[in-house]
Amino acid sequence: MNSSVDWLTRLVAFDTTSHRSNLELIDCIAGELRTHGVEPVLFPHEQEDGVRKANLFATFPAQDGRTEGGVVLSGHTDVVPVEGQDWDSDPFTVQERDGRLYGRGTADMKGFLAVIMSRLEAIGAARMTEPLHLAFSYDEEVGLLGAERMIGQFPEHGIQPASCIVGEPSGMRVVRGHKSINLFTVRFRGVAAHSSLTPQGVNAIHYAGRFIEYYRKLTAQWRQDGPFDDAYPVPFTTGGVNLISGGIAGNTVPDACEIEFEFRALGTVDPTPVVEQVRAYLFEVLEPEMQAEQPAAGIELVIKAQGPGLDTGADADVVELAHACGGHRTDEKVTYGTEAGLFHNAGVETVVCGPGEIAVAHAANEYVELEQLEACEAFLDALIGRLGQARA
Ligand SMILES: [Zn+2]
Numbered sequence: 001m002n003s004s005v006d007w008l009t010r011l012v013a014f015d016t017t018s019h020r021s022n023l024e025l026i027d028c029i030a031g032e033l034r035t036h037g038v039e040p041v042l043f044p045h046e047q048e049d050g051v052r053k054a055n056l057f058a059t060f061p062a063q064d065g066r067t068e069g070g071v072v073l074s075g076h077t078d079v080v081p082v083e084g085q086d087w088d089s090d091p092f093t094v095q096e097r098d099g100r101l102y103g104r105g106t107a108d109m110k111g112f113l114a115v116i117m118s119r120l121e122a123i124g125a126a127r128m129t130e131p132l133h134l135a136f137s138y139d140e141e142v143g144l145l146g147a148e149r150m151i152g153q154f155p156e157h158g159i160q161p162a163s164c165i166v167g168e169p170s171g172m173r174v175v176r177g178h179k180s181i182n183l184f185t186v187r188f189r190g191v192a193a194h195s196s197l198t199p200q201g202v203n204a205i206h207y208a209g210r211f212i213e214y215y216r217k218l219t220a221q222w223r224q225d226g227p228f229d230d231a232y233p234v235p236f237t238t239g240g241v242n243l244i245s246g247g248i249a250g251n252t253v254p255d256a257c258e259i260e261f262e263f264r265a266l267g268t269v270d271p272t273p274v275v276e277q278v279r280a281y282l283f284e285v286l287e288p289e290m291q292a293e294q295p296a297a298g299i300e301l302v303i304k305a306q307g308p309g310l311d312t313g314a315d316a317d318v319v320e321l322a323h324a325c326g327g328h329r330t331d332e333k334v335t336y337g338t339e340a341g342l343f344h345n346a347g348v349e350t351v352v353c354g355p356g357e358i359a360v361a362h363a364a365n366e367y368v369e370l371e372q373l374e375a376c377e378a379f380l381d382a383l384i385g386r387l388g389q390a391r392a
Contacts, residue, residue: 003118005373008094008110011028011105012110015092016078018142022078025077026054030042038058038124041056041157043057043150053139055147057159058134059131060123060124060132062131063128070128070133070163071387072161074135074164075116075137075167076139077138078146079141080141089365101369102365103367107357107360107361112355116380119380126388132383137339143181143183147339147342151346162348163350164340164351165383166353167352172328172355173327173328174329175334175351176333180265180307180341181306182271182307183261183305184275184302185304186208186211186299188205188211189297190254191253191293195250195252202253203254204246211241211286216240218239219239222238227266227268229267232266238264241260244259267333307338310338310340314331322353324386326382334358
């Protein structure tokens with residue numbers, strides 16, 4: 001049980017779909033770390049039905065015992081569901097066909113975790129001048145929840161790494177930038193009435209409709225006026241109202257309408273002013289109008305998920321380090337969000353670099369190429385080697 005393929009087989013066999021527990025997988029990893037003399041810090045997540053999930057953080061100290069600074073290798077342990085997908089083989093049994101390893105999470109992102117696990121002995125034996133840390137999270141696929149909690153608890157555990165490599169599938173390209181994800185729910189609470197008596201009601205759908213039009217114009221403005229960054233496949237901040245429900249009958253003034261809207265902002269764009277702008281329209285324009293009709297009416301805005309963007313400078317140490325370890329150079333930024341933005345926001349210089357392609361990540365017959373795993377092994381071996389020498 002030492003090669004990365006063995007580890008991948010073992011990790012994929014744990015069904016860690018986000019809505020399930022990840023504790024068995026975490027136990028397995030923690031047990032292995034202990035055999036290499038490292039006691040991991042576990043961050044259990046308390047819920048009403050007990051603890052079903054945990055983050056794991058582990059530090060291999062520098063040769064002089066130092067644990068601050070150094071490099072984090074970060075990855076999530078959860079995977080997306082397989083329900084409704086047409087797989088050619090069991091998604092939780094790794095199968096090799098034509099140089100590819102098929103299975104749920106092989107690319108996103110147990111391949112990266114497996115390569116790390118296969119190198120624990122080498123990491124433990126290296127006489128490193130800087131510490132190497134592992135940060136394994138849960139609930140990444142449902143809004144980066146685990147990593148957000150773990151990074152939030154870094155200060156109380158005295159954890160302050162200098163740089164971080166997030167092993168999301170990037171084809172081993174060193175990705176310096178991605179957009180932020182910002183997802184919201186708005187609930188318009190009107191007043192129901194018979195549709196022949198409109199003055200007695202407040203039409204929640206009509207107010208939702210006004211917001212939708214306001215938001216559509218806002219996103220059209222981003223598209224037209226920028227800011228622009230051509231390193232992204234879609235070079236501006238995008239957004240939309242993507243879900244709506246409301247009303248109960250054709251002859252009833254609806255007292256409820258709920259929508260979900262999102263925006264994905266360039267890594268350099270601060271999402272806060274956008275949220276403030278939307279909030280002002282909802283609560284300074286629409287809600288007073290609703291309440292002028294009937295005081296019982298109102299609006300609720302809920303932040304469903306927010307993942308910060310990533311924008312690491314081309315001259316950052318971690319970029320140089322990743323290139324020196326064999327990560328491929330690219331100026332391309334990506335549209336998918338990752339935990340990298342959270343580390344970046346916490347003051348940790350971060351890049352994304354991992355085996356496999358994001359295009360196959362959430363689909364049926366997800367795979368990672370053996371060649372990609374080998375490239376990642378070489379990357380990690382080079383990293384371990386470099387940490388063994390003084391970095392400038
Ligand atoms: Zn992922």
